[in-house]
Amino acid sequence: MTNYETFATIYDSVMDESLYQKWTDFSLRHLPINNDRNKLLELACGTGIQSIYFSEAGFDVTGLDLSAEMLAIAKKRSHAKNLDISFVEGDMRDLSQLPKFDMVTCYSDSICYLKDEVEVGDVFKEVYAILESDGAFIFDVHSTFQTDQVFPGYSYHENAEDFAFLWDTYADEPPHSVVHELTFFVKDKTGSFKRFDEVHEERTYEILTYDVLLEQAGFKTIEVYADFEDKKPEATSKRWFFVARK
Structure with missing residues (x-):
């Protein structure tokens, strides 16, 4: 393996793999799958582990990431499992070259890596633009706690x-x-x-900030949950989940 592949393998090995199933389960509760509307875009897909979970759950998955090296590993993983997953090198701040999707996810607090709320708002607008009518966008972020x-x-x-x-x-x-x-x-x-x-x-930002940015992007309904469960955030919740619908 190259040094980067070695690094990514170690990085994945210290990740709590149980989280991938939790993200999948949360998605399945809020993103109903049917044969006509199952096209899912996973933003910041990294080395493809979550994309594989989504594919095995029945979604038609496209994974997008900035890193060509990460995507190379993701492709090897999906091929080893004989899964038909498209991986695209790209920036979530510009999704204009992508087709429409029924749903978009952005997990593992990837939104928190954007430099300011202007960029967060830009991503929300890009996601809104590529969602089909009634499409859903789910992402998680760290809580302020x-x-x-x-x-x-x-x-x-x-x-x-x-x-x-x-x-x-x-x-x-x-x-x-x-x-x-x-x-x-x-x-x-x-x-x-x-x-x-x-x-x-x-x-990260206050919940109200995310709500306002989602509304400004055009989303018509926004629900907020906490810590992988269908419960409202509390003062000590560590991870917030947003489910926004076009």
């Missing part, structure tokens, strides 16, 4: 025989924002360890 109370000072370290992983999170300057500093040490074929460093900046 998560960014303000849970994440700052968070530290996770893992040591295995062929890799080590360090993850530390700090509060950032903008409201409800954090910086994740990730360091991987991955053993290569010579037995030496190669270091990979990444810095992830995330920012």
